[in-house]
Structure formats: C-alpha cells, structure tokens
Amino acid sequence: MGKLKSVAELESLRAQVLAAPDRPVVRVCLGPGCLAQGADKVSRAFKAAIQERNILADVQPLIKETGCHGFCSQGTLVNLYPSDLFYVQVKPADVPEIVDQTLREGKVVERLLYADNGARYRSAAEVPFYKLQHKVILKNVGLIDPLDIEDALKAGAYRSLVKALTQKTTDQIIDTVTIAGLRGRGGGGFPTGFKWRKVVENARENPGPVFIVANGDEGDPGAFMDRAIMEGDPHAVLEGMAIGARAMGAEQGYLYVRAEYPFAVRTLNIAIEQARALGLLGQDILGTGFNFDVQINRGAGAFVCGEETALLASIEGRVGEPVTRPPYPVEQGLWDRPTVINNVETWANVPHIIDHGAQWYAGVGVPHSTGTKIFSLVGKVKNSGLVEVPMGITLGAIVEEIGGGVPGKERFKAVQTGGPSGGIIPYEFKELPPEDLKLDKVGLQPRGFMPMELKNLPVDFDSLAQAGSIMGSGGMIVMDDRDCVVDVARYFLRFLEEESCGKCLPCRLGLKGMQEFLNNFSQGKGAPADIDALASLGMALVDGSLCGLGRTAPNPVLTSIRYFRDEYLAHIVDHKCPAGVCRDLITYRIDADICNGCTLCAKNCPQACIAGANKEPHTIDQDACIRCGVCMDVCPVDAVVVA
Amino acid sequence: MQTARQDIDTILERYPRHPQHLINLLQDVQAEYSYISPEHLTLICDHVGVPVTQAWSVATFYKSFSLEPRGEHEIKVCLGTTCHLKGGQRLAEACERNLGVARGQTTADLRFTLDTVNCLGSCALAPVVMIDNDYLGRATIRNLKKRLDESDDGSD
Numbered sequence: 122m123g124k125l126k127s128v129a130e131l132e133s134l135r136a137q138v139l140a141a142p143d144r145p146v147v148r149v150c151l152g153p154g155c156l157a158q159g160a161d162k163v164s165r166a167f168k169a170a171i172q173e174r175n176i177l178a179d180v181q182p183l184i185k186e187t188g189c190h191g192f193c194s195q196g197t198l199v200n201l202y203p204s205d206l207f208y209v210q211v212k213p214a215d216v217p218e219i220v221d222q223t224l225r226e227g228k229v230v231e232r233l234l235y236a237d238n239g240a241r242y243r244s245a246a247e248v249p250f251y252k253l254q255h256k257v258i259l260k261n262v263g264l265i266d267p268l269d270i271e272d273a274l275k276a277g278a279y280r281s282l283v284k285a286l287t288q289k290t291t292d293q294i295i296d297t298v299t300i301a302g303l304r305g306r307g308g309g310g311f312p313t314g315f316k317w318r319k320v321v322e323n324a325r326e327n328p329g330p331v332f333i334v335a336n337g338d339e340g341d342p343g344a345f346m347d348r349a350i351m352e353g354d355p356h357a358v359l360e361g362m363a364i365g366a367r368a369m370g371a372e373q374g375y376l377y378v379r380a381e382y383p384f385a386v387r388t389l390n391i392a393i394e395q396a397r398a399l400g401l402l403g404q405d406i407l408g409t410g411f412n413f414d415v416q417i418n419r420g421a422g423a424f425v426c427g428e429e430t431a432l433l434a435s436i437e438g439r440v441g442e443p444v445t446r447p448p449y450p451v452e453q454g455l456w457d458r459p460t461v462i463n464n465v466e467t468w469a470n471v472p473h474i475i476d477h478g479a480q481w482y483a484g485v486g487v488p489h490s491t492g493t494k495i496f497s498l499v500g501k502v503k504n505s506g507l508v509e510v511p512m513g514i515t516l517g518a519i520v521e522e523i524g525g526g527v528p529g530k531e532r533f534k535a536v537q538t539g540g541p542s543g544g545i546i547p548y549e550f551k552e553l554p555p556e557d558l559k560l561d562k563v564g565l566q567p568r569g570f571m572p573m574e575l576k577n578l579p580v581d582f583d584s585l586a587q588a589g590s591i592m593g594s595g596g597m598i599v600m601d602d603r604d605c606v607v608d609v610a611r612y613f614l615r616f617l618e619e620e621s622c623g624k625c626l627p628c629r630l631g632l633k634g635m636q637e638f639l640n641n642f643s644q645g646k647g648a649p650a651d652i653d654a655l656a657s658l659g660m661a662l663v664d665g666s667l668c669g670l671g672r673t674a675p676n677p678v679l680t681s682i683r684y685f686r687d688e689y690l691a692h693i694v695d696h697k698c699p700a701g702v703c704r705d706l707i708t709y710r711i712d713a714d715i716c717n718g719c720t721l722c723a724k725n726c727p728q729a730c731i732a733g734a735n736k737e738p739h740t741i742d743q744d745a746c747i748r749c750g751v752c753m754d755v756c757p758v759d760a761v762v763v764a
Numbered sequence: 765m766q767t768a769r770q771d772i773d774t775i776l777e778r779y780p781r782h783p784q785h786l787i788n789l790l791q792d793v794q795a796e797y798s799y800i801s802p803e804h805l806t807l808i809c810d811h812v813g814v815p816v817t818q819a820w821s822v823a824t825f826y827k828s829f830s831l832e833p834r835g836e837h838e839i840k841v842c843l844g845t846t847c848h849l850k851g852g853q854r855l856a857e858a859c860e861r862n863l864g865v866a867r868g869q870t871t872a873d874l875r876f877t878l879d880t881v882n883c884l885g886s887c888a889l890a891p892v893v894m895i896d897n898d899y900l901g902r903a904t905i906r907n908l909k910k911r912l913d914e915s916d917d918g919s920d
Contacts, residue, residue, distance in 0.1 A: 157886040157899035193888030342844035345885030380791075380828045381881060419791055422827030424882065438786040438812070440825045499846045499887035506888055537845065598845050612848050616882065622825075725905075727861050749861075750854045754905040 124400030127408040128283050131274075134399075138271045145182035145224065146202040150263060152189025152353070153345055154506060155196035156384075159213065161186075163197045166216035174220065182224055185272075188353015190263040192250050193506035195235060200245060200263070207245040208233040237525070250504045253523050255485070257493045258469050259509045262353030267388050270395035273356040279401055281472035285364045286409045289475070294368035295321065298471065300479035302491035307336055307427070307464030308539065308593040309669075310490075310582040316461055319451040320369050323459040332455045333371045334462040335362055336432060337378040337385065340424040341540030342616065344596035346495035347465040349507055351378065351385040354469070355392035359402065359415060361468030364475055366413040369461060374415040375436055376465075380422040389417055424541075424620035428668045429462045431622070442622045443668035464594070466495060486512030490581030494592070500537075500599035503528045510580070517576025520599055531601035535684075536575065538585060539593025541613045541620075542673035544680030545606055546588050548575045589680040591673065605702035606681040606688050611639040613677040621670060628671030631662040635678060642689060644705040645696035652689050656682050701763040704748045708764050711752070713738035715760035722752035722761065772796075772804055776811045786812050786822060790829055798834040805831075835870040835877035837915050839863075839895050844883030846890040855891055856880050858905045862912065875916065 125131045149155075149164040167184045190198040195209035199219070206229060208219065215233060222228045234241045235248050242248045266272045273279075285294050299314025324331045335358060339347040351358060362374045378386050393415055396402040404412050423441045425431045429450050431441040436455060454460020470492060474482045483491045490512040496519065499505045503525035510519060516536060520526065527533045533548045578584055582592050600609070618632040638655040641647040659675030666672045682689060691697050698706040711722070711731075718736040723729075730746055733739030741752070753761040775792045779785035789808045793800050800808075800823060809819045823829045841847075841856040856867060859878050863871055870877040886892045889901030893908055900911055 153885040154888045157884075157889045157892060157901040193886070196888070340882065342848075342883035343846050343887055344883070345887065348885050380826075381884065419788070421787055421791060421829065423825065435787065436784070438782075438784040438788075438814075438822075440822055497887060499890070500849060540845070596845070598849070600849065604849050609845075609849070612845070616843075749857055750851065751858065751905050754851075754854070 124398070124403075125407060126400065128287060131279065131283065131399075131401075131407060134271075135274045138275045143203075146185055147182050147224075148185045148187050148190075148200040148202070148263065150188075150190040150196065150198040150200075151186045152191075152193065152196075152263075152349060152507075154189070154193025155198055158196040160197040162213045163199070163211050163216060166213040167220070170217050170220045171224075174225070185266045186268075187264065188262040188267055189259075189349040189507055190245070191254075191259065191349075191507040191509075192235075192245075192248070192504065194504055195506075205244040205246075207235060207242065207248065209235045249525070250506070250508075250523055253514075253518060254509050255493050255511045256509050257473055257485070258350060258357070258466060258495060259353075259507070261357065262349055265354065267353055267355055268391050270356065270392065270399060270401075273354070277476070278356040278472075279360055281475035282360050282363050282367075282401070283407070285367050285475050286407065286411055291321070291368045291370065294364060294475065297479045298368075298474055301474045301482035302479075302489070303467065303470055303474060303482070304490065304582060305464055306466035306470070306494065306594070308542065308591060310592060313463060313467055316451055316463070317365065317369055319449075320459045320461045323452050324370060327459070330373070330458055331369055331371045332458060332460040333362055333365050333369065333374045334432070334436070334455070334460060335374065335376045335465050335468050336427065336429070336462055337376060337382070337465040338420045338427045338432060339379050339382075339465075339594060340427045340620075341542075341594050341596050343497060343499055343537075343598050344540060344594045345497050346507060346595050348379075348382050348385055349495070350465055350469050351382070352388050355389045356396065357469040357472055358389070358465055359392060359396055361471035362415060363402070363406070363413050364471050365461065365463070365468065367411055371461075372412045372414070374413065375418055375455070376415055377418045377420060377426070377432055377436060380420045386417060386419055393417070423622075424616075425622045425668070425670050428670055430668070432462065433460065440622075442624045443670070445667060466595075487579065487581055489583060494580070494595060496580075496595045496597045498524050498597050498599070500597075501527050501531065501533075501601040501604065502599040512581045513579045515576060516578045516580055519580065519597065521576065524599065527599065527601045529601075531603055533599065534602050534604060535600045535606065537590075537598040537600060537609065537677070538596065539591035539673075539676070540596045541617050542591055542669065542676055543585075543593045543596075544588065544590030544676045545600070545609060545684065546575055546578070546590050546680060547684045589683060590676065603700050603702070605698050605700035606685040607639060607642050607692055607698070608700070608702045610678045610681045611636070611643055614639060614674070617670065617674045621674075625665075625667040625671065627662050627665035628667070628674065631658060631666075631671070632674060634658055635662075635675065639678070642692045643698075643703040645692055645703075647693045649690060649693060651693070652682055652686065707748060708743055709741055709746060709748060709750070709752060710762055710764050711739050711741060712760045712762055715758055717758055717760070719757060721755050721757065725751050725755045727751060772807055776807065779812070781811055781813060783812050783814050786814055786819060787826070790819070790823055790826075794829055799830040799832055802831075833870070833874065835874050837876050837896055838879065839876055839893065839912070840879045840881045840884070841867075842882075842884045842886070842890070842892040842894070843880045844887060844890070846887040847883075847892055850890040852880075852891040855893060855903055855905060855908060858908065859893075859912075862909060876912075 197211045199208040199211045261276045295317045303313040304310040426435045426441040428443045431443045435441040450460045495509045535547045537545045614636045621628045623629045716738040723731040728745050730742040843852045867880050893900045893903045
C-alpha cells in the first residue's frame with residue numbers, strides 16, 4: 122500500500138478493510154496492569170495453542186494484543202468476539218481450555234467469568250465496573266490492534282481529519298472546539314479553543330512557523346491514563362494533533378513522552394511510521410496541500426518537565442527548568458515561536474468533537490466541564506483500574522459503584538485526587554473548626570470549603586477546586602483507615618522536594634522547611650502551633666513559586682490540615698498515629714494466641730531481635746526493633762500486629 | 765578513545781549536528797551502554813556543538829542518565845502513591861538490606877543496581893517491583909527475595 126493521494130483513496134482503503142471477511146477475535150489486554158500479571162505470556166500461549174490445533178485453520182481466530190481494557194485488578198483480561206465473552210484472571214495455563222472449550226466447542230469456561238456477590242457475568246458490558254462508564258476516548262482502546270493502522274481505520278480513524286480538511290475552515294475548527302467547551306485534561310483545565318485562537322492571533326501579528334506539542338509526560342504517581350491512550354489508540358492522538366495543526370497552521374508537532382513509558386514510545390513510533398507510509402502524515406496529506414509531521418521526544422525522567430515551559434526547554438535539548446510566564450508559550454514557545462501545548466488526552470478528544478459536533482460534546486458532562494474524563498482508580502478500592510466517566514458524576518458513584526468500595530473491613534477514609542498537586546479530601550462531611558475559617562479570611566487558605574459529603578461531590582474541574590483539590594491528570598487514590606494523612610502528605614512533599622528543579626527559592630527551600638515540620642510530626646514532635654506555621658509556609662509557596670510545581674506543591678498538606686487537623690493533633694499531642702503507619706509512633710507485637718512458633722519471623726528479622734523457641738509464641742525486643750515490617754510480611758498466620 | 769569513537773559513531777550519525785539533539789543522543793548512548801562514560805560525553809558534545817559543562821548539567825539534571833556503570837540486573841522498586849500506601853517503602857528498605865547498597869547504587873560485583881521509581885502505572889497490582897523487564901506485582905519481602913535469588917543464580 123503506497124501513499125494515499127486523495128480522500129477518495131483513503132475511503133476506498135477503509136471500505137476494503139471493512140469488507141474483509143469477519144473472523145473470530147481474541148483480544149488480550151496488554152495494558153500496564155495486565156502486563157504486570159503476565160499478559161504477554163497469555164498471548165503467546167494463545168498463539169501456540171492455536172498453531173498446535175490445525176483443525177482451526179479455516180476459522181482461525183485472530184489473536185489481538187490490545188491496549189488497556191481498564192479492569193486492571195482482574196488481569197489478565199481476555200475479550201472474545203463474536204461471543205462477547207469476557208474472561209478475567211486468565212493465566213497461560215487456562216489458555217488450552219479456552220481454545221478447546223470456547224473457541225472450538227462454543228462452551229463457556231464458567232470459572233473464568235467475572236463473579237461478584239454470587240453473580241457471574243458473561244460479557245464485559247454487564248459487569249458493574251463497566252456499566253456506569255461512558256467510553257468516548259477509551260472506546261477503541263482495548264478494541265483495536267494499536268500496531269495496525271488498518272485496524273484503526275476500520276474503527277473510524279482519520280475520518281475527522283478528512284472532515285477538518287474538506288468541510289471546515291480553520292476558524293470553524295477552532296470555533297467547534299471552543300463551543301464544545303473542551304478544557305485541558307492535563308490538570309489545569311484551561312479552555313483549549315481559547316489557547317488555539319491565541320496562537321493563530323499571535324502568528325498573524327508575527328508571521329512565521331507555529332508549533333504544536335502533545336504533553337505525554339505523565340509524571341503524577343498513580344496516574345496512567347495517557348499511557349493507556351498512547352499505547353492503546355495512538356492514532357487518536359496523531360489525528361487530534363493533525364486537526365489542531367490544520368486549525369493553527371502548524372507543520373511540525375512534537376510528542377513528548379515520559380521516559381518510563383518505553384512501550385508507548387514504541388507504539389507511537391510504529392503508528393507514526395504507518396501514518397507516514399499512507400500519507401496521513403507528511404507532505405500534501407491526502408492531496409489537500411496540508412503538510413504536517415510529528416516527532417517523538419522522549420522525556421528523561423524529570424517530573425518538572427510536565428510544566429509547559431520546562432517541557433519546551435527539554436525539547437530544545439536543555440535542562441528542564443521552568444521560566445517566568447508571561448510570555449506564555451502561545452506567544453513565545455519553541456524557538457520563540459507561538460506554540461500550543463495540550464495534554465495527550467486533550468488531543469485525543471479533538472477527533473470526537475469534530476466527528477460528532479460541538480453540541481454533542483457539550484451535552485456530555487456538566488456546563489463548564491464538558492465531555493468525559495479518564496481516571497485511574499487505585500488504592501484501597503476493590504475494583505481498580507482505568508475508568509472513563511462523564512464529568513460531573515459524583516465521587517461516590519466512582520468509588521462505590523464502579524470501584525465496589527473499600528475491600529475488607531476497613532472504613533473508607535479519603536480520596537486523593539490530582540497527584541502531588543492535588544488534595545486529600547475526606548469521605549465524611551467535616552464541620553470546619555472556627556479557627557480554620559478565620560484562616561480563610563487572612564488568605565491562609567486560598568480556596569473554598571467542603572460543601573457537602575464527598576460521596577455527593579460532583580467530579581468536575583470547579584467542584585474539585587472548591588474542595589481544595591484539583592482534577593489533575595486524573596489519578597484517584599482511595600484511602601482507608603489504615604492510611605495516615607500525615608504520612609501521605611509527607612510522601613508527596615518528599616516526592617516534590619526531590620523533583621523540584623531548585624531554580625526558585627520558595628520551592629527549593631520551602632519544600633525542605635515543610636518537610637522538616639512533617640518529619641517532626643511523624644515522630645510525635647512539635648507543638649500544635651506548628652500546624653498553622655506549616656500552613657502559613659505552604660501559602661508562601663503558593664504565592665511565591667515560579668511554576669505550577671511549587672505553586673500547587675502545598676495542596677496535599679493544606680487540604681490534609683484543613684480536613685484532618687485532629688489527626689495531626691493526635692501525632693503531636695498524643696504521640697500516636699491513629700492509622701498505625703508512622704514508624705516512630707507504632708510498635709510491632711506478636712499475638713501469643715495466634716503465633717504458632719514457626720520461627721520464620723525470627724529467621725528473617727534483620728535485627729535478630731525476635732526470640733522464642735520452636736513451636737512456642739515469639740516475642741519482639743522493642744528496643745532493638747527498627748519496625749521494618751519484615752516479621753509481619755513473612756508471618757504465615759498473621760500473628761504480628763501493629764499497635 | 766579510538767574504540768569509544770567507533771562505538772558510538774553509528775549513534776551519532778542518527779542526529780544532525782544541532783544542540784537540540786543533545787538529550788536524544790544521551791538517551792541513545794544510555795540505552796546502548798547503560799551509562800554515559802566521560803569519553804562518550806565528550807564525543808556527544810563535539811557532535812552537537814555544546815560545551816561539556818552544559819552536557820554535564822543536562823546529564824545530571826535528568827534522572828534517566830547515569831554517569832557510572834550500571835549492574836547487570838536493574839531492580840526498580842515502585843514508590844508511586846499506591847505502592848507507598850501498600851508498603852513499597854518497606855520493600856525498598858528490604859532490598860537495600862539484602863543487597864548491601866543504598867537506592868541509586870550498584871553492588872560491588874556489578875550484579876544489581878537498585879533504583880526507586882515514581883510510578884510504573886501498574887497501580888492495581890501495588891506494590892510493584894520491576895526486575896529488568898519483568899514485573900513483580902503484589903510484591904512482598906518474601907516473594908521479592910525469592911525472585912532476586914533466582915536472578916542471582918543466573919536462572920532468569
């Protein structure tokens with residue numbers, strides 16, 4: 122297949138692909154979650170099993186290695202077509218049975234179906250985890266083979282680009298995106314159409330090239346939606362960028378991908394090669410005279426490069442240090458030319474908006490936060506994985522209905538959204554103490570209050586901001602009673618202190634200072650007044666830092682102080698960590714009634730401070746114990762308890 | 765020097781002589797040799813036309829570059845938020861004790877390099893440890909030790 126020289130040639134190729142005879146398909150999820158559970162081995166087992174049984178030669182099923190199916194906690198996931206059967210927790214050893222029973226005999230392997238509360242579900246669509254979701258961006262992720270452009274064309278790829286090239290003026294494209302109400306999915310929520318318009322205006326005043334950039338530097342711990350898009354439906358990103366390039370008159374795009382995502386880089390490289398081969402990228406695309414190409418830049422492991430000016434510096438081959446804005450990248454970006462930077466998920470939204478229209482898009486979600494958003498729902502939640510929901514759905518619906526609530530007997534405590542820049546918001550309504558409200562008046566707390574119980578909190582840009590958190594890129598980490606907010610706040614600060622580029626003082630020294638407070642708290646030291654001093658220092662970072670990293674860095678601390686002051690006080694005043702996490706405030710103890718004297722803990726203790734005869738209850742020497750947790754980890758009968 | 769040049773000539777040829785390709789070249793050399801030697805760094809600087817000080821600042825700013833040789837096996841303990849909540853920190857400490865090195869360091873026999881990473885995106889299986897290209901999901905101190913012993917036997 123050579124270059125397609127016209128729209129008609131593209132459509133005839135698409136028709137040809139669609140006309141191919143229908144074949145049974147086995148879709149094996151190769152998303153990050155399933156991969157970690159050996160999905161590649163499952164896929165190989167399918168290929169081997171089918172090859173062994175040559176009877177199937179005439180109706181040989183196609184083994185498709187797809188992107189993330191979402192339901193990571195049940196991996197490896199396998200979807201079958203046309204039976205629509207959905208098998209979970211598939212191991213390579215299960216594969217011969219699936220081939221013999223299901224593919225050859227048409228029988229269901231009952232034990233591999235997803236089961237919950239006594240019910241078994243045959244197809245994915247029936248499973249509660251998927252039922253409430255609204256898949257737009259993830260629709261083709263998990264369905265298509267990301268390494269095969271023809272499979273993407275079959276699912277409708279580049280249809281919107283054709284529409285943008287042939288039926289819309291550049292102004293109309295920008296208007297459509299503006300009216301649709303698309304806001305940046307990377308966390309900021311800045312209106313995308315507005316940004317595009319600015320680039321066009323700036324280029325008009327100052328003629329020359331403009332550039333577009335896709336930010337795939339997904340550095341927030343606990344977030345992997347951009348990875349899922351890049352690995353599962355790479356052409357959606359390329360198509361979105363091409364449409365944006367058309368609208369803004371850009372001829373070169375850059376895709377900045379995080380260093381830790383080698384699979385995403387590989388997938389995107391293949392997608393770009395295939396798109397170039399068909400003439401969907403490059404010179405004179407589809408004979409319309411439109412030129413556009415994309416280059417991949419691999420990140421090099423710096424969280425701060427998610428910040429737009431740092432990212433641009435990194436593309437130019439320099440140290441990724443942010444610079445003062447203005448000038449904004451839309452004024453002076455790459456090589457001082459107007460540049461638009463959108464997140465990967467934002468770009469992937471664009472083809473759908475062009476395809477279905479602004480009104481359709483604006484009708485999904487809520488006013489001011491339109492469309493859908495992908496979240497990675499992880500932590501202490503039963504069903505974890507990737508979920509796509511309409512904006513405005515309540516947090517309770519996501520955590521309890523889709524996520525199935527907290528496993529075990531622990532209580533649901535809080536949700537952390539927005540990664541290190543976000544906040545920790547409590548599940549239960551908290552009446553704020555009067556002194557906290559007073560802090561608001563002097564500006565110590567920049568944002569609003571917790572308006573309602575978390576389970577009724579709508580998940581959209583503005584409601585989350587009002588609760589003191591941010592949408593962020595979409596990480597959603599569920600915490601239960603065994604998680605300590607002081608420890609989580611300390612964790613994020615340590616992360617940010619390490620990732621701070623060190624250019625501006627408030628961030629460089631402020632994070633160190635804040636860490637000192639929290640280190641003291643976690644050891645039971647400090648005075649109650651230190652909590653306010655910490656909040657005040659946090660506000661100095663909010664006001665004084667150069668870039669978004671420093672300005673949002675105090676959020677986890679400020680929200681946890683706001684909603685969990687009692688827990689801070691428990692550390693400082695009572696010298697207790699109620700969740701049993703902070704090492705200096707807890708002790709490990711062996712329950713003599715449960716211990717069977719297997720000696721495993723004593724053998725593994727790095728301090729050799731566990732004593733006890735064989736088959737007799739053991740004891741820990743508290744003075745020598747470093748609370749490393751090894752004994753708890755190795756105990757086969759759960760006799761080690763934290764107090 | 766002669767061999768160092770021959771080594772990376774093919775890598776240098778991939779990119780035009782322009783400062784914007786500094787990071788790309790460092791990445792390719794890092795991927796090929798698992799570290800950037802002083803000789804290679806100088807050759808890269810000559811190619812893209814930046815002073816060694818600038819390349820040094822870039823190579824030390826970004827975490828994925830190493831200026832020292834790495835071990836045969838790379839252990840990456842994930843310390844993403846979910847892994848942190850589920851005990852990733854304890855796993856990292858157990859690795860430090862077992863290998864006798866701090867995070868970021870390589871064992872004296874060049875067998876293992878221990879690193880921590882900020883999120884591998886496999887949060888549903890937290891805590892996660894990566895040993896070379898293999899994941900160990902729902903890791904415990906016990907199954908991690910077992911896996912490391914297997915790698916050490918060379919039976920991986």
